[in-house]
Amino acid sequence: MDTHDIFLQLTRGARFNSKPRNAIKAKEIHTTEQKECMVLNPKISTKDVNTEKGAQNDGFSSEEEEHTFTYIASMDAEDQKPRSKKPKKVVTPEEKEAKLFEEMVLQLRKENLISVRGKNIPPPVTTFEELKNEYRLSDRLLQNLASATYSKPTPIQMQAMPLLLQGRNVMASAPTGSGKTIAFLTPLINDLNKPSKVGYRAVILAPTRELAAQIYRECVQLAQQTALKIHFQTKANNNNATTGHANKKYDILISTPNRVRFLLEQEPPALRLAEVEWLIIDEADRLMEEGVNNFKDQVDAILAACTNKKRKLALFSATYTVPVAKWAIKNLTNLARVIIGHENSATDSVEQELLFVGSESGKLLAIRDMVRKGLKPPVLVFVQSKERAKELFQELLYDGINVDLIHADRSQQQRDNCVRAFREGHIWVLICTELMGRGIDFKGVNLVINYDFPPSVISYIHRIGRTGRAGRNGKAITFFTQNDTPNLKSIARIIKDSNGKVPDFIMGMKNPRKTERKWLENHAPKREGISTRISKNVEQVKDSNVKSESKPITKKRHLNVDIDKKTNKAQHKKMKLKKQ
Numbered sequence: 243m244d245t246h247d248i249f250l251q252l253t254r255g256a257r258f259n260s261k262p263r264n265a266i267k268a269k270e271i272h273t274t275e276q277k278e279c280m281v282l283n284p285k286i287s288t289k290d291v292n293t294e295k296g297a298q299n300d301g302f303s304s305e306e307e308e309h310t311f312t313y314i315a316s317m318d319a320e321d322q323k324p325r326s327k328k329p330k331k332v333v334t335p336e337e338k339e340a341k342l343f344e345e346m347v348l349q350l351r352k353e354n355l356i357s358v359r360g361k362n363i364p365p366p367v368t369t370f371e372e373l374k375n376e377y378r379l380s381d382r383l384l385q386n387l388a389s390a391t392y393s394k395p396t397p398i399q400m401q402a403m404p405l406l407l408q409g410r411n412v413m414a415s416a417p418t419g420s421g422k423t424i425a426f427l428t429p430l431i432n433d434l435n436k437p438s439k440v441g442y443r444a445v446i447l448a449p450t451r452e453l454a455a456q457i458y459r460e461c462v463q464l465a466q467q468t469a470l471k472i473h474f475q476t477k478a479n480n481n482n483a484t485t486g487h488a489n490k491k492y493d494i495l496i497s498t499p500n501r502v503r504f505l506l507e508q509e510p511p512a513l514r515l516a517e518v519e520w521l522i523i524d525e526a527d528r529l530m531e532e533g534v535n536n537f538k539d540q541v542d543a544i545l546a547a548c549t550n551k552k553r554k555l556a557l558f559s560a561t562y563t564v565p566v567a568k569w570a571i572k573n574l575t576n577l578a579r580v581i582i583g584h585e586n587s588a589t590d591s592v593e594q595e596l597l598f599v600g601s602e603s604g605k606l607l608a609i610r611d612m613v614r615k616g617l618k619p620p621v622l623v624f625v626q627s628k629e630r631a632k633e634l635f636q637e638l639l640y641d642g643i644n645v646d647l648i649h650a651d652r653s654q655q656q657r658d659n660c661v662r663a664f665r666e667g668h669i670w671v672l673i674c675t676e677l678m679g680r681g682i683d684f685k686g687v688n689l690v691i692n693y694d695f696p697p698s699v700i701s702y703i704h705r706i707g708r709t710g711r712a713g714r715n716g717k718a719i720t721f722f723t724q725n726d727t728p729n730l731k732s733i734a735r736i737i738k739d740s741n742g743k744v745p746d747f748i749m750g751m752k753n754p755r756k757t758e759r760k761w762l763e764n765h766a767p768k769r770e771g772i773s774t775r776i777s778k779n780v781e782q783v784k785d786s787n788v789k790s791e792s793k794p795i796t797k798k799r800h801l802n803v804d805i806d807k808k809t810n811k812a813q814h815k816k817m818k819l820k821k822q
């Protein structure tokens with residue numbers, strides 16, 4: 243009988259709540275949990291956070307940032323008082339049972355790499371049925387979870403769901419692909435329960451339209467038979483849910499901060515959020531980024547519009563940064579913090595590899611070599627800009643693979659077609675920019691290629707997190723040249739911490755200066771264009787004639803080469819004219 247079975251035996255029929263049934267005070271449980279989180283997150287213990295190593299891991303080293311992390315790490319200072327040297331003698335059977343209960347909870351969290359911070363954190367659940375017994379999760383939702391073939395909760399769901407069902411404000415981080423979406427949708431849908439005429443009672447924000455669309459789909463599926471009205475707000479469907487009566491028609495709003503803030507700023511406001519009881523911020527660190535084009539002002543404006551006293555706030559992401567921690571401390575009372583695994587680390591289901599390719603032209607040779615040896619689709623290829631996405635697309639288009647590209651310059655229709663074609667397997671290789679770097683849940687991506695080096699550790703974690711999801715394994719290969727050294731060691735450390743192989747010379751490199759690292763986060767390095775064409779005139783004409791005769795574009799490839807087809811035709815015509 244393993245720990246888990248004993249736990250089930252001990253707690254059969256027990257009513258879980260923030261405190262065990264008797265004697266031991268939550269405070270004492272909490273203090274133990276406090277210690278436990280230091281054990282489970284060796285990388286993020288208060289000490290580490292304040293050292294160069296801790297700061298280095300998280301990329302933050304300013305005093306203010308360290309202070310923030312220290313605050314979060316020891317959120318309830320008054321409970322930090324060291325316990326009496328001698329453990330209190332357990333005298334009554336109830337205290338003995340409660341002590342055992344506490345140890346079971348700690349053991350369960352340890353097994354699932356769950357660490358928690360905050361007061362009165364309820365025990366994690368091990369089955370969705372426990373949520374019904376303890377938190378009155380509806381049979382309808384249990385049925386919908388079963389229909390989605392979710393047999394048991396993932397670690398983030400084990401701990402975040404009880405907290406959200408208790409109505410707590412939550413800041414949760416868990417590896418990419420670990421089920422964070424269901425972790426916040428389930429309690430939200432259960433709490434709203436059935437339609438009402440008061441207007442929006444929940445708002446879910448995501449950084450991109452693609453991710454908001456994905457959350458919308460998952461929400462519709464999970465809310466089946468509840469009759470809850472869910473609205474995915476986009477630029478295109480502005481009118482059908484924002485005028486007065488429409489505002490009353492819907493219960494849940496899913497959109498991007500941009501879109502919601504735009505509607506709030508209309509005169510009169512085209513949205514009313516006064517009844518909102520749930521504000522969920524997915525990819526929170528992305529939405530709290532400070533600096534140019536930040537979402538933070540938009541999120542603050544939306545938070546200000548959600549004036550309902552019953553409002554609950556939850557922040558979810560695979561990575562956390564100081565701006566998020568600061569925002570949480572400022573805006574969330576009685577905050578509960580949940581961390582699965584090591585904070586700001588890559589999921590361990592992805593085999594990671596760094597590949598030195600010499601120079602920019604070496605990247606094209608390397609990816610063509612991989613194609614020649616046989617790629618296992620579906621494959622995502624990340625580049626640093628839409629221009630480079632177009633250049634690489636033009637290069638791979640005639641290499642006998644079904645390739646397409648997605649970036650912000652393509653119309654929403656083209657982006658939707660592209661995502662659908664990739665999901666349905668018509669496209670084998672999708673070239674993308676950071677637009678697809680977060681949250682997007684493509685089932686079964688086998689390989690992520692970082693053709694251009696990621697601009698930061700955070701970007702790297704999210705990019706490779708497009709594979710190795712929901713317990714499946716994946717692979718990520720990151721090309722680098724001698725110009726990519728500033729972030730190389732930070733990313734190599736992430737690989738090493740996930741038991742990947744990293745050449746010693748890289749670990750021996752000096753840490754980049756913070757200013758250099760910050761610069762790279764916001765400024766893509768200049769790179770030589772992606773092209774095998776040596777001279778634009780001669781080679782290009784010869785090259786295109788050979789390719790157009792020898793490799794007719796297969797029907798499938800027409801599926802998505804729509805706007806680009808015109809570009810190609812125009813280029814072709816130009817080349818022909820040049821040749822004559």
Ligand SMILES: Nc1ncnc2c1ncn2[C@@H]1O[C@H](COP(=O)(O)OP(=O)(O)OP(=O)(O)O)[C@@H](O)[C@H]1O
Pocket residue numbers: 391392393394395396399416417418419420421422423424559560680681682683707708711712
């Ligand atoms: N309890 C579960 N059991 C099995 N699969 C699950 C469970 N919960 C969610 N999933 C599946 O796991 C996959 C990843 O879920 P989700 O997209 O929510 O991950 P995530 O943690 O939000 O990832 P990211 O950090 O990249 O946004 C989805 O395909 C989802 O259907």
